[in-house]
Every structure is written in C-alpha cells, then in structure tokens.
Amino acid sequence: xxxxxxxxxxxxxxxxxxxxxxxxxxxxxxxxxxxxxxxxxxxxxxxxxxxxxxxxxxxxxxxxxxxxxxxxxxxxxxxxxxxxxxxxxxxxxxxxxxxxxxxxxxxxxxxxxxxxxxxxxxxxxxxxxxxxxxxxxxxxxxxxxxxxxxxxxxxxxxxxxxxxxxxxxxxxxxxxxxxxxxxxxxxxxxxxxxxxxxxxxxxxxxxxxxxxxxxxxxxxxxxxxxxxxxxxxxxxxxxxxxxxxxxxxxxxxxxxxxxxxxxxxxxxxxxxxxxxxxxxxxxxxxxxxxxxx
Amino acid sequence: xxxxxxxxxxxxxxxxxxxxxxxxxxxxxxxxxxxxxxxxxxxxxxxxxxxxxxxxxxxxxxxxxxxxxxxxxxxxxxxxxxxxxxxxxxxxxxxxxxxxxxxxxxxxxxxxxxxxxxxxxxxxxxxxxxxxxxxxxxxxxxxxxxxxxxxxxxxxxxxxxxxxxxxxx
Numbered sequence: 282x283x284x285x286x287x288x289x290x291x292x293x294x295x296x297x298x299x300x301x302x303x304x305x306x307x308x309x310x311x312x313x314x315x316x317x318x319x320x321x322x323x324x325x326x327x328x329x330x331x332x333x334x335x336x337x338x339x340x341x342x343x344x345x346x347x348x349x350x351x352x353x354x355x356x357x358x359x360x361x362x363x364x365x366x367x368x369x370x371x372x373x374x375x376x377x378x379x380x381x382x383x384x385x386x387x388x389x390x391x392x393x394x395x396x397x398x399x400x401x402x403x404x405x406x407x408x409x410x411x412x413x414x415x416x417x418x419x420x421x422x423x424x425x426x427x428x429x430x431x432x433x434x435x436x437x438x439x440x441x442x443x444x445x446x447x448x449x450x451x452x453x454x455x456x457x458x459x460x461x462x463x464x465x466x467x468x469x470x471x472x473x474x475x476x477x478x479x480x481x482x483x484x485x486x487x488x489x490x491x492x493x494x495x496x497x498x499x500x501x502x503x504x505x506x507x508x509x510x511x512x513x514x515x516x517x518x519x520x521x522x523x524x525x526x527x528x529x530x531x532x533x534x535x536x537x538x539x540x541x542x543x544x545x546x547x548x549x550x551x552x553x554x555x556x557x558x559x560x561x562x563x564x565x566x567x568x569x570x571x572x573x574x
Numbered sequence: 575x576x577x578x579x580x581x582x583x584x585x586x587x588x589x590x591x592x593x594x595x596x597x598x599x600x601x602x603x604x605x606x607x608x609x610x611x612x613x614x615x616x617x618x619x620x621x622x623x624x625x626x627x628x629x630x631x632x633x634x635x636x637x638x639x640x641x642x643x644x645x646x647x648x649x650x651x652x653x654x655x656x657x658x659x660x661x662x663x664x665x666x667x668x669x670x671x672x673x674x675x676x677x678x679x680x681x682x683x684x685x686x687x688x689x690x691x692x693x694x695x696x697x698x699x700x701x702x703x704x705x706x707x708x709x710x711x712x713x714x715x716x717x718x719x720x721x722x723x724x725x726x727x728x729x730x731x732x733x734x735x736x737x738x739x740x741x742x743x
Contacts, residue, residue: 304636305637326655349606420616421719422715426606
C-alpha cells in the first residue's frame with residue numbers, strides 16, 4: 282500500500298510526521314507557558330477559569346439535582362430503620378440542649394451588658410447567600426467545590442463557606458453565576474484560627490488529606506485531643522468564632538484537626554458576607570481589579 | 575449536493591465524538607455524588623479516555639484534541655493550569671513511540687500496559703504540582719487515585735469500545 286502510493290505519499294508522510302512533531306513540541310511549550318502564567322497568579326487564568334465554570338454550570342446543575350434527590354431518598358430509607366433508637370437519643374439530646382439554651386441565653390444577656398459597659402464596637406452584621414453545590418472536584422491535587430451563585434448574587438472572593446456543622450472553606454474564584462469554594466483541606470488553604478480553651482492563635486493549613494495541620498503554634502502552647510478550633514477573624518475576612526473542627530492528634534511532627542463538616546453530604550453551602558467597613562474593603566477591591574464591580 | 579454536505583457533516587461529527595465523549599466524562603466526574611470521601615479518589619477519567627483513543631484511533635485523538643481536553647480539565651478543576659495538559663501529552667508520547675507494542679495487544683494486555691502509563695502520568699502530575707507548590711505533597715491521595723484509575727480502566731474501555739462500534743465506523 283505504502284510502496285504503491287507513489288512519490289506524493291512518500292513525500293507527504295515525512296512532512297506529516299514532521300508537522301505532528303512540531304505541533305507536539307508547540308503544545309508542550311504552550312502548556313509550560315500556561316504553568317508559568319498560573320504561577321504568577323494571573324488574572325487571565327482566573328478569568329478563563331470562571332468563563333469555563335460559568336459555561337458548564339447549567340449542565341452540572343442539571344446533573345447534580347437528580348443525584349441529590351436519589352441520595353436523599355436512599356438516606357431516608359436507611360433512617361426509617363433506625364427511627365426508634367434515634368428518637369430516644371434525640372429526646373435525651375433535646376433535654377441536654379434545653380439546659381444549654383438556658384445557659385446560652387444567660388451568657389448572651391451578660392455578654393451584651395458587659396459590652397455595653399465597655400462600649401465595645403459592635404460586630405458588623407452578617408449576610409448569608411445560600412448556594413447549591415453543583416461540582417465536587419475529583420482528584421488528588423485539588424479540594425474545591427463549585428456552587429451555583431456568583432457575582433450577580435453578591436458573592437465576593439474571600440467569603441467564608443459554611444454548612445450547618447461548621448466552616449467548609451472560602452470562596453476562591455467568582456464568576457457571573459458560579460463560584461469556586463476552596464475547601465479547608467486544600468493544600469492552598471490557610472485559615473487563621475483560635476484553638477483550645479486558652480484561645481491560642483494558629484494557622485489551619487490544608488495538605489489535601491482529610492485532616493489539616495496547625496501551623497505557627499507557639500511552642501509553649503499545650504494542646505490536647507478534643508480541643509475545639511474556631512476562626513479567629515484575624516485578617517478581617519472571616520467572622521470570628523465560626524466552628525471549624527477539633528484537634529484529633531497531637532504529635533511531634535504536628536497537630537492535626539478533624540473538621541466538623543460532613544464532606545459526604547454537602548448539598549448546600551452558606552456563603553457569609555462579612556464586610557468590615559472602611560479600609561479593609563477598599564484594600565480588597567484594589568487588590569482584585571478583575572473582580573471589582 | 576445536499577446529500578454530500580450532510581454526509582460530510584456526519585463524518586465530522588463522528589470523528590469528533592472521542593473528544594466530545596471525553597469532555598462530557600470530565601464534567602460527569604465533577605457531579606457531586608453525595609458519597610463520603612469519594613471526591614479525592616475519583617478516577618482520572620481523562621487519562622483513561624486519552625489512553626484508549628490514542629491506542630485505538632490515534633487519528634481521532636490528535637495532540638490538539640489532547641491539549642484541549644487537558645486545558646478544559648485544568649480550568650474546570652481549579653488546579654494548576656498546564657499540569658494536566660503535560661500529563662496527557664506524556665500519555666500520547668508513550669503510546670505513539672511504542673505503537674508496535676500497543677497495536678498488537680489484547681484487551682487484557684492493554685489494561686496491564688495502562689498501569690505503567692498511568693503511573694508515569696500521575697507521577698509527572700505529582701512532580702509538577704510539587705514544583706508549582708514549592709513543597710513536597712502527600713503521596714497518599716495520589717496513590718489512591720492511581721489505584722482507582724487503573725481499576726476503572728476495563729469498565730470505561732468497554733464503554734469506549736461500544737461507542738466506537740456505534741459512532742465511528
């Protein structure tokens with residue numbers, strides 16, 4: 282076949298092979314260039330990301346709904362089996378919580394009175410946007426989720442993403458109708474927190490495993506398993522006091538935290554709009570011209 | 575004349591189907607399944623797809639298509655852009671240079687051969703991610719994803735074979 286095809290084919294084949302090799306080299310070069318561009322935190326890359334997520338979000342949303350409904354149904358089925366035992370447990374828990382509610386009410390009133398006495402500046406009001414999770418990033422290198430709200434719904438970069446149990450992550454990229462939430466287990470996630478009853482400052486740093494580490498703990502700090510971790514509000518992006526997780530291991534090589542969030546049943550996220558008036562806000566805007574509106 | 579145009583469009587649509595199927599798979603891989611701990615170990619679907627088509631119909635999985643798939647995946651996943659592209663291009667290079675070996679292999683042999691190819695691609699991804707991050711990353715999650723990817727190969731390869739029978743003649 283090859284031999285009979287004549288001189289044109291004999292000439293064309295090496296040319297074609299050469300063209301292919303050239304294309305391969307060119308594309309490898311472009312990929313490396315893209316990596317370098319990404320390394321510099323380019324606005325172009327972020328724009329491209331939000332464009333792609335905005336474009337595929339209707340499809341993802343359409344696919345996410347039936348899956349969620351199905352998993353809800355199957356869960357309801359398994360719940361029916363254990364309903365009696367769970368009822369008893371809940372009654373008991375309810376009694377305990379009634380007691381805690383009374384304590385919380387009393388503390389709230391006391392706190393308010395003390396704040397008034399000190400004339401402490403009030404915390405800014407929180408606004409929530411509830412978002413449906415439409416994309417759950419699979420893979421070993423990134424921990425992020427796509428949600429179906431964006432710029433148009435008032436979502437901004439840096440906002441905290443919560444579930445009923447606690448902090449899940451922060452908004453990393455915002456498109457017109459989608460946003461990417463960087464989970465607190467992602468290797469790029471750094472969240473200022475307070476830990477334990479003594480409220481020591483530290484940084485919660487993800488490393489793509491299920492249990493993020495605590496960094497920058499002062500050496501004198503003594504922690505034990507079970508200590509609660511909450512957001513500190515340092516940096517002014519997150520509201521202080523959001524529950525994050527609890528310490529599960531304290532070893533020489535580091536302290537690890539188990540987040541309160543149930544990663545397996547994340548259907549909705551609440552995005553918290555916590556805007557400190559004045560200087561921080563204008564700083565944020567000047568830092569992110571691509572997102573400013 | 576009209577017949578000719580439709581015929582040509584038909585051929586183009588059919589030859590684009592490997593690309594379309596792969597892009598669709600990447601999107602499907604992102605749908606939240608509401609199963610605990612599944613997201614980190616979901617198989618690298620694009621890797622399987624590119625390998626399969628590069629072996630069986632290389633003329634339909636060109637380097638341009640591979641680049642597009644890698645770019646789409648990197649942008650959608652929020653990972654470092656370029657890392658996925660280079661890993662998929664590596665798969666292409668391995669299959670292309672060892673074409674004699676791959677072309678004669680049976681279904682089972684292709685599965686066995688997929689293991690080292692996927693290992694090379696995942697290793698490259700890990701290496702590049704470490705480079706971009708400036709620190710050594712945990713190997714555990716990568717290893718898990720590698721195992722699920724290799725385990726998922728026969729299932730997806732069977733699906734691709736059916737698609738190949740129906741869509742591409």
